[in-house]
Amino acid sequence: MMTRTHRFRTWTRNCLLGPLLFASGLSGCIELAPPQTRPQPQEDSGVLAVGTLYGPTSYMVMGQGPSGFDYDLAAEFADYLGKPLKIHAYHSLEELFQALEAGRVQMMAAGLTTTPARQHFWRFGPPLYEVSSQLVYRNGQPRPRDLGALEGELMVAKGASHVELLHRLKQEHPGLSWTETTDFDSDELLARVAEGHLAYTLADSTSVAVNRRYHPELRVALSLGEPQSVAWALPRDSANPLFSDLLDFWDSQMRDGRLARLEEKYFGHVQGFDYVDTRAFIRAAESRLPRYQPLFERYAGDLDWRKLAAISYQESHWDPNARSPTGVRGMMMLTQSTAKRMGISNRLDPEQSIRGGSEYLQQLITRLPPRIPEEEAIWFAMAAYNIGLGHLEDARVITERHGKDPNSWLDVKQYLPLLRQRKHYQSTRYGYARGDEAAHYVDNIRRYYDTLIWLDSQSRLDRVIESQSAQHME
Numbered sequence: 130m131m132t133r134t135h136r137f138r139t140w141t142r143n144c145l146l147g148p149l150l151f152a153s154g155l156s157g158c159i160e161l162a163p164p165q166t167r168p169q170p171q172e173d174s175g176v177l178a179v180g181t182l183y184g185p186t187s188y189m190v191m192g193q194g195p196s197g198f199d200y201d202l203a204a205e206f207a208d209y210l211g212k213p214l215k216i217h218a219y220h221s222l223e224e225l226f227q228a229l230e231a232g233r234v235q236m237m238a239a240g241l242t243t244t245p246a247r248q249h250f251w252r253f254g255p256p257l258y259e260v261s262s263q264l265v266y267r268n269g270q271p272r273p274r275d276l277g278a279l280e281g282e283l284m285v286a287k288g289a290s291h292v293e294l295l296h297r298l299k300q301e302h303p304g305l306s307w308t309e310t311t312d313f314d315s316d317e318l319l320a321r322v323a324e325g326h327l328a329y330t331l332a333d334s335t336s337v338a339v340n341r342r343y344h345p346e347l348r349v350a351l352s353l354g355e356p357q358s359v360a361w362a363l364p365r366d367s368a369n370p371l372f373s374d375l376l377d378f379w380d381s382q383m384r385d386g387r388l389a390r391l392e393e394k395y396f397g398h399v400q401g402f403d404y405v406d407t408r409a410f411i412r413a414a415e416s417r418l419p420r421y422q423p424l425f426e427r428y429a430g431d432l433d434w435r436k437l438a439a440i441s442y443q444e445s446h447w448d449p450n451a452r453s454p455t456g457v458r459g460m461m462m463l464t465q466s467t468a469k470r471m472g473i474s475n476r477l478d479p480e481q482s483i484r485g486g487s488e489y490l491q492q493l494i495t496r497l498p499p500r501i502p503e504e505e506a507i508w509f510a511m512a513a514y515n516i517g518l519g520h521l522e523d524a525r526v527i528t529e530r531h532g533k534d535p536n537s538w539l540d541v542k543q544y545l546p547l548l549r550q551r552k553h554y555q556s557t558r559y560g561y562a563r564g565d566e567a568a569h570y571v572d573n574i575r576r577y578y579d580t581l582i583w584l585d586s587q588s589r590l591d592r593v594i595e596s597q598s599a600q601h602m603e
Contacts, residue, residue, distance in 0.1 A: 176215045177207040180225050180234035184316050185339050185583070186395060187239050188218050198395040199238040199361075202257075205387070209378045221311055222288035229364060235371055240333065242290040242357040252365045252372060255379045256358035258392055260333040262294055264351040267322055268404070273329075273350050276302045281328025283307040286315050291331035294354050316340060323347050333359075335396055342576055343583045345407035386537065390505070393539040398572040410442065410577055414584055417447045421460070424480050428487040435585065436507060437487055439577035440514065443570060444486075449479045461486025490514055501536045508538040508571050512545070516567040523557035524548055524564055542568045 181188045181199050188197040200216065207214035217234050219225045228234045229251070242260060243253045264283075266272065273279050276298060285291045287309040299305045313321065315336055321327040323344035331353070332340075341347050363372055382388040418438060425434040425441070438447075444462040445451035457464050459482035468476050471485035493510040496518060501509055513521040524545045525535035533540035545564030547553040554561045 175212060177203070177210055177212045178215045178217060178234045179203045180217045180219065180228045180237045180239065182222070182225060182239040182314065183218050183220055184240070184314065184336075185579075186335055188216065189586075198391060199240060201391055201394075202388075203238045205382070206375070206378050209381070210374060221314060222286060223311055226288060229362070235363070236375075237362045240335070240359055241362055242333065243360050244290050244293050244357065246293045247290065247362070250365065251362040252369070254361040254363065254372070254375045256360050257388070258335070258359050258396070259356045260335050260359055261352045261356050262291055262331050262354050263334050263337050263349045264329060264353060265319060265322055265332055265337060266329050266348050266350050267325055268346045268348050270328070272348065275351070276305050276353075279305075279329060283329040283331070284310055284313075284318060284327055285331050286313065286318060287311045289315065289331075290357065295331070298353065319347060320344055338396070338400055339579070342407065342580045345404050345411070386534065386539075390537055390539050393542075394504075397539065397542075398575040407580070410580060411584070413442065413447060414581060421447060421479055421483070424483045428484045430487060430491055432487065432491065432507070433578075435581040436574070436578050437483070437490070439574045439581060440490070440511065441483065441486065442577050443574050449477055449482065463489070493518060498536065505536075505538045508575070509541070511571045511574055512567045515570045516548075516562045516564065517559070519559040520548060520562035520564065521567075523554070523559050523562070526557060527553055542571070
């Protein structure tokens with residue numbers, strides 16, 4: 130895997146040579162962007178106007194406010210520039226491309242891959258992360274071994290980078306055919322495959338990994354082509370001062386490790402996929418969680434109740450009578466000593482257990498060093514909930530000894546497993562611990578939390594549709 134420095138050097142070379150290397154033979158048959166026009170001036174130069182796409186990896190608006198990798202980074206870029214951020218979110222690539230060409234946005238931050246054809250139209254910023262194009266099918270269907278073995282319709286979003294790849298692959302597989310659609314975006318196409326309405330689609334590897342948390346029926350048949358860099362795109366205007374600002378901002382993000390931490394926040398926990406576990410979790414969220422959701426909401430305090438619910442599922446699968454071999458009991462699997470400190474008399478009572486677990490978790494957060502970023506403190510606290518605050522502090526010490534940041538969950542997660550190795554734990558205060566299990570524990574909870582967010586959004590959408598239908602009938 131290329132390092133970020135290597136990717137930056139490669140990007141610098143491609144940024145200069147990309148338009149010259151553009152395959153002119155493809156330009157007449159692939160509609161990847163609107164015809165080049167002179168971008169219109171921005172209505173308000175005092176605002177950073179950013180175009181993006183609705184989706185779990187780019188931009189979502191939930192009960193906790195806007196989120197998404199591109200949104201978070203765009204918000205930091207706006208702060209860097211000292212300008213308010215104005216997000217323009219679109220439902221399709223076609224709308225997004227037109228917004229940039231019309232001058233309604235200054236840049237596109239939407240998980241766009243850098244391809245030769247796209248470089249012909251736009252100027253890309255430095256690489257953010259890498260993705261692969263994956264052919265996706267539904268669990269239970271025959272897995273195609275190559276593109277010549279497709280039995281059913283292959284559909285991709287119009288304007289997606291996958292169209293360019295398919296045209297190249299068609300030279301090797303003359304019988305390859307596909308449909309380009311403006312009716313569905315990439316996430317919707319993945320959902321259609323999972324539901325059995327479509328045989329195949331192509332999607333970026335990060336999108337597939339995220340969507341499998343909601344649609345565990347998705348399977349990856351093949352990875353196609355070479356990995357590609359994801360970057361922001363600006364109009365191809367050599368005099369654009371925003372491009373220079375972007376380079377300076379990106380350099381500062383690289384130096385302080387913020388970009389790596391943001392990548393960990395959104396993508397660091399999604400790769401570990403377990404079909405049986407994911408299916409069981411979704412079933413439990415639909416059948417068992419509604420019974421206890423009011424309790425999670427009542428006792429969440431300053432936490433998102435879905436984080437508390439995700440911890441409880443990891444601990445007990447929402448079973449009030451759960452018991453471990455070590456004697457911890459109940460929905461939040463409290464030890465006797467912890468229950469006593471929290472004033473819990475009956476660990477098997479769901480309300481008492483949830484209240485005690487929430488209070489204990491929030492106490493752990495307050496006991497963490499204030500240098501840990503607020504947004505990452507919850508992950509440290511979850512690890513401490515699993516192995517104890519002392520062992521977590523030992524892992525932070527080991528992380529610092531290796532020259533990494535003890536206040537970054539990205540770094541500490543990598544060194545938690547060393548608590549199993551004698552040469553490392555023998556020089557710590559609290560000694561041996563199953564640190565690798567703590568890291569896995571937190572990743573599992575984060576995946577459950579992602580799924581709960583998605584299920585909650587679908588429930589809200591269903592209620593809106595039902596309300597609109599009722600109003601229409603009136």
